[in-house]
Amino acid sequence: MIDLFIGEFKRTWVQTLRYPSEVIGGVVILTAVFYGIFVGAQYMTGSSGGAFGDRLDAIVVGYVIWTLVVYIVNDIATNLQMEARTGTLEQVFLSPFGAPKVFLARAIASLTLRLLLILAVLAIIIAMTGSQIAFPPMLLLPLITLLLSAYGLAFFIGSFALVLKKVQQVLSMFQFVLFFLLATPTEDWTGPARLVANVLPILPSTGLLRDLMARNQSLDWDRWAIALLNGVIYFTIGTLLFRWAEGQAKRQGTLGSY
Amino acid sequence: MPSVSHSLSADLRSLPRFALVSEALNKSYGRGKQRFEAVRDVSLKIAPGEVLAFLGPNGAGKTTTIKMIAGLIRPDAGKVEIAGKDPHRNPQALQGVGAVLEGNRNLYWRLTPLENLEYFGVLRQMPRKLAKSRGMDLLKTFGLVERRNVAVQKLSRGMQQKIAIAVALIHQPHLLLLDEPTLGLDVEAGETVKQLVRQVAESGCAILLTTHQLSVAESLSDRVAIIREGRIITEQPTQALIRQFSKDAGYYIEIEGRLDTSRREAIASLGATVGDSYISYYPEAAASDSDKRLASATLYKILSILDPLPIVEIRQERANLTDIFLQLVKQ
Ligand SMILES: Nc1ncnc2c1ncn2[C@@H]1O[C@H](COP(=O)(O)OP(=O)(O)OP(=O)(O)O)[C@@H](O)[C@H]1O
Ligand SMILES: [Mg+2]
Numbered sequence: 001m002i003d004l005f006i007g008e009f010k011r012t013w014v015q016t017l018r019y020p021s022e023v024i025g026g027v028v029i030l031t032a033v034f035y036g037i038f039v040g041a042q043y044m045t046g047s048s049g050g051a052f053g054d055r056l057d058a059i060v061v062g063y064v065i066w067t068l069v070v071y072i073v074n075d076i077a078t079n080l081q082m083e084a085r086t087g088t089l090e091q092v093f094l095s096p097f098g099a100p101k102v103f104l105a106r107a108i109a110s111l112t113l114r115l116l117l118i119l120a121v122l123a124i125i126i127a128m129t130g131s132q133i134a135f136p137p138m139l140l141l142p143l144i145t146l147l148l149s150a151y152g153l154a155f156f157i158g159s160f161a162l163v164l165k166k167v168q169q170v171l172s173m174f175q176f177v178l179f180f181l182l183a184t185p186t187e188d189w190t191g192p193a194r195l196v197a198n199v200l201p202i203l204p205s206t207g208l209l210r211d212l213m214a215r216n217q218s219l220d221w222d223r224w225a226i227a228l229l230n231g232v233i234y235f236t237i238g239t240l241l242f243r244w245a246e247g248q249a250k251r252q253g254t255l256g257s258y
Numbered sequence: 259m260p261s262v263s264h265s266l267s268a269d270l271r272s273l274p275r276f277a278l279v280s281e282a283l284n285k286s287y288g289r290g291k292q293r294f295e296a297v298r299d300v301s302l303k304i305a306p307g308e309v310l311a312f313l314g315p316n317g318a319g320k321t322t323t324i325k326m327i328a329g330l331i332r333p334d335a336g337k338v339e340i341a342g343k344d345p346h347r348n349p350q351a352l353q354g355v356g357a358v359l360e361g362n363r364n365l366y367w368r369l370t371p372l373e374n375l376e377y378f379g380v381l382r383q384m385p386r387k388l389a390k391s392r393g394m395d396l397l398k399t400f401g402l403v404e405r406r407n408v409a410v411q412k413l414s415r416g417m418q419q420k421i422a423i424a425v426a427l428i429h430q431p432h433l434l435l436l437d438e439p440t441l442g443l444d445v446e447a448g449e450t451v452k453q454l455v456r457q458v459a460e461s462g463c464a465i466l467l468t469t470h471q472l473s474v475a476e477s478l479s480d481r482v483a484i485i486r487e488g489r490i491i492t493e494q495p496t497q498a499l500i501r502q503f504s505k506d507a508g509y510y511i512e513i514e515g516r517l518d519t520s521r522r523e524a525i526a527s528l529g530a531t532v533g534d535s536y537i538s539y540y541p542e543a544a545a546s547d548s549d550k551r552l553a554s555a556t557l558y559k560i561l562s563i564l565d566p567l568p569i570v571e572i573r574q575e576r577a578n579l580t581d582i583f584l585q586l587v588k589q
Pocket of ligand 2: 321
């Protein structure tokens with residue numbers, strides 16, 4: 001199992017770093033998009049500098065979460081499609097480890113790589129905007145629930161990729177929906193809207209991360225319990241659906257088709 | 259050393275009689291009016307060290323069958339056992355299986371051959387170091403050592419195919435599934451692959467091979483199974499099948515120069531067909547041993563008439579797999 005993890009790690013890294021221009025391009029685009037949002041937000045609120053501080057930090061955190069979640073959710077589905085096309089997908093399903101273990105090892109490997117990339121982007125953004133976000137160790141807890149929920153979604157959409165093959169539209173629509181959800185301060189919602197925010201994937205964790213990193217608040221354990229439940233439920237649903245999708249693709253004989 | 263003989267005998271006992279047993283596999287695609295039976299009641303068994311050529315026209319159901327065996331397509335009915343385990347229930351059954359699947363390159367394009375071999379070795383539960391060193395050995399066997407550090411996407415189609423085969427062999431499988439392994443290979447690479455298949459079989463690996471190049475099947479296989487419209491129509495040892503179809507085969511003799519008239523007439527009177535410089539002789543279908551003796555007596559008579567003319571060629575006309583295949587599939 002350790003060898004599998006190292007193997008996946010190496011594969012992901014080599015595939016990504018073989019063309020460094022792609023990696024650099026990715027960083028540049030991520031940073032540039034953020035800069036656009038930043039300038040736009042400044043313009044709309046008509047403020048700049050000091051008063052903008054907390055808002056700015058919230059935007060930075062929201063943006064970073066957005067890029068991370070979009071990446072995670074895209075990762076499994078697009079890789080499934082790509083590997084079906086190059087013919088490696090069936091070889092992966094021939095592994096005696098069984099598909100769930102292999103895909104879990106892959107997810108962890110690619111996440112590690114992605115986190116490094118995002119840290120680089122974050123450093124650039126902070127240097128550019130003078131944002132003062134905090135990194136308390138406690139942020140790991142809502143980060144974990146965020147990842148659980150995001151991977152739940154990733155496996156959910158990955159299931160559609162396995163069975164229906166075409167998920168490009170779903171993925172781009174998802175990016176926009178997520179963008180607007182993250183731009184909305186859902187953590188301030190009350191009443192029935194609060195309930196909705198708790199039930200939607202990812203949102204309970206993002207509110208907590210913004211509180212911790214941008215607003216210097218301490219972790220609200222009750223809300224974290226909700227975030228944990230949210231993450232565990234989405235992850236379970238996602239992986240169960242994925243197992244079903246694997247069986248369905250094998251019944252249809254379409255595992256390797258695209 | 260006593261330990262060696264002990265381990266050998268232990269091996270013999272633990273070696274299963276069949277590396278692969280598949281029984282009454284059935285698969286239909288689609289529903290309702292669109293329903294289409296791609297594979298019907300296909301049973302295949304392969305012993306360790308045996309090469310089974312699985313032949314059939316396009317769309318006959320070969321790939322579907324192979325993927326059912328590999329656990330990639332779920333059969334509607336029937337069972338698969340690889341070394342006693344069902345790959346559809348227990349992924350561990352796949353531990354001893356290597357496969358090169360049809361039309362795919364089966365490789366990560368951005369990785370080098372060696373990186374691919376190492377990765378797939380690990381994916382098949384090998385220790386990483388071992389995967390790497392065995393990968394190097396395989397690259398040597400395939401003559402690709404110099405290319406080991408070039409990304410696979412920059413290699414030629416034939417090289418990619420060779421690496422795909424090497425990847426299937428990385429973990430020393432007991433069952434090798436090859437779906438058209440020589441497609442797109444040049445003559446030399448095709449020969450390398452043929453030799454390799456032989457070696458792998460000699461080491462005790464069972465091989466299921468599909469190909470549309472029947473000469474490859476004829477020279478490699480111990481047994482042939484022919485599938486048509488999802489059903490197996492023949493399954494026999496290759497040589498027995500060829501003998502069966504060669505029963506009423508004749509002899510062909512070619513001489514240097516032209517035959518003179520007296521010899522022509524003498525030979526024609528024995529029942530042979532005579533041309534300018536060749537003779538072909540088809541004995542009556544030999545039903546008994548005495549018929550056979552009569553046929554070869556006639557052959558010697560023809561030869562003594564020809565004596566002392568220089569002979570260019572003399573051969574028995576045997577059916578080849580291509581003729582047999584075409585006959586069987588057209589029926
Ligand atoms: N996933 C699928 N869905 C529907 N029909 C399929 C599917 N896969 C294969 N078929 C059909 O099943 C039949 C058998 O296909 P298969 O690929 O097994 O043939 P084959 O013997 O491998 O042919 P070839 O020599 O061309 O490779 C074909 O008619 C094919 O169209
Ligand atoms: Mg086929």
